[in-house]
Amino acid sequence: MxxxxxxxxxxxxxxxxxxxxxxxxxxxxxxxxxxxxxxxxxxxxxxxxxxxxxxxxxxxxxxxxxxxxxxxxxxxxxxxxxxxxxxxxxxxxxxxxxxxxxxxxxxxxxxxxxxxQKSDGIPKVRKIVLDAGHGGKDPGAIGRNGTKEKGIVLDIAQRLKKILQERGMNVVMTRDSDEFIPLEGRTAIACRQNADLFVSIHANASPARSVYGVEVYSQKPLKKISRIALERKINEDLLFKNLAMRRDSSDVKKIVSDMLYGNKQAESKDLAENMAQKVSRQIKTKDLGAKTADFHVLRNTLIPAVLVEVGFLSNPKEEKLLNNSEYRQKIAQGVAEGIMDYVNERK
Ligand SMILES: [Zn+2]
Structure with a gap:
């Protein structure tokens, strides 16, 4: 965009x-x-x-x-x-x-x-879903030297999980091995687990080999009509089961889901901006900033959600760097910093 x-x-x-x-x-x-x-x-x-x-x-x-x-x-x-x-x-x-x-x-x-001072009404962050993109039969982007996105992002997600757990966070992975999980499955995990934040990790590709840097996406504002899409409904049902609401209270369901939607839009954008800055500083690369897009994994969750593009496999220099474990550790540290800033603001 x-x-x-x-x-x-x-x-x-x-x-x-x-x-x-x-x-x-x-x-x-x-x-x-x-x-x-x-x-x-x-x-x-x-x-x-x-x-x-x-x-x-x-x-x-x-x-x-x-x-x-x-x-x-x-x-x-x-x-x-x-x-x-x-x-x-x-x-x-x-x-x-x-x-x-x-x-x-x-x-x-x-x-x-x-x-x-009993309750401040601002949801606290307790459980985070980490989503390593692609996997199994879906390799994601592939670099000139054959580096597959699915392996790079799984390694970063696993490192990130460790850092977050060390800081006391409850972490759930959408995949913890080289397996294929359909997109609907990924967002369903976030809803079923009653998570508070969804972070998806990807590596980029561009037809222009010179393009490099980090960018973080949040969901593009939706029109009302697309907000009642079928899959989102399914996830809402899962979410409301977790909130233990009576199934017949459709009015309450609508209002809660719209509130979560409004909350999600604003929070995801702030989170994306801060995370792009933290990661790009950590690995000393270009900050391509926060962007919005209509990604399935971002659209179909009602909790704040961001998608981090950690670098371009189409760029020869970044492909080489992404194959370096110290570099991947730094990326994980940058993403963790962005997440912990968000968590600490809500303590
Ligand atoms: Zn990807």
Whole structure:
């Protein structure tokens, strides 16, 4: 993808996020007995709020506590707690309106929770899925001297696993040997394991042999229609089984999956940027930066997910370096640093 396109996408995304308490304007009173403007409630209670208009997710923050809700839903999530409102949250003339019980059920609760410091609502990272690309009958990219991507990335993933385990992380591998695992299988592992982060390791190839460096991908923002793709549904079912939700609560399922989606988009992008920087510094190569793409392994997980391209097998110099175990260890260290920065921010 061209850099300019990426910038455009980011600009569109950024403009879609409206920061709540920044502006005040005179508005007509809300129709309906008990609806109130969310902006007014937030302002009078010192709560920062955001409305992500693509996913329709509304996020409220008070100190270290966070609550999330969705337009047209009467459910609010605060940490592990699910709050039911008397009526759905609505979009009225370009503003967000909430029912009367929002104040005591959500706002007061949010402020109390902060005082009690029981739960901050930001998911902690406990379990990480490492996905070594390709394997078995699928060699991935092949260098001029015959280096196969599948072997290089498995070795890096195994080194990475060791480093992360030494730092106390719970690590699950999608493959731990030279075996073929279909793409659906890889993301299903992430959901079945109730993991918090998905990191896929790959090596690049380009028709231009001179191209080299490290790049990290996160999922390209999805249109609503592709967000209800069949495979994603299957993974959601697995995920919700883990969250032990009743199967008939379809409304709750939708809101939770959309929230995870919104959360995933923002977090994956930050993680990708930091990881590209950490890895390229570690191995002193070019930082090609964070990019977005529509990769299957990134699309079909509801947790933050990134795909690291550790170097180009099509570049003779990088092919040689990737065959060096010290170099692969450094790559693993760089990826681990990126992951641990992300983990520590959520402690
Ligand atoms: Zn690959």
């Amino acid at each position: 061209k850099n300019r396109t990426v910038l455009c996408l980011l600009a569109v995304l950024a403009s879609a996020i409206l920061s709540g308490c920044a502006t005040t304007s005179k508005r007509p009173p809300v129709s309906g007995k008990e609806q109130a403007y969310l902006q007014d409630i937030c302002e009078s209670n010192g709560i920062v709020w955001e409305w992500e208009q693509v996913s329709e997710v509304v996020t409220l923050k008070y100190r270290n506590t966070r609550a999330q809700a969705m337009i047209d839903s009467d459910v609010v999530l605060m940490g592990d707690e699910k709050i039911s409102l008397s009526a759905p949250i609505r979009r009225t003339r370009g503003a967000v309106t909430v029912p009367g019980d929002f104040q005591w059920k959500v706002i007061d609760r949010l402020r109390q929770k902060t005082v009690a």
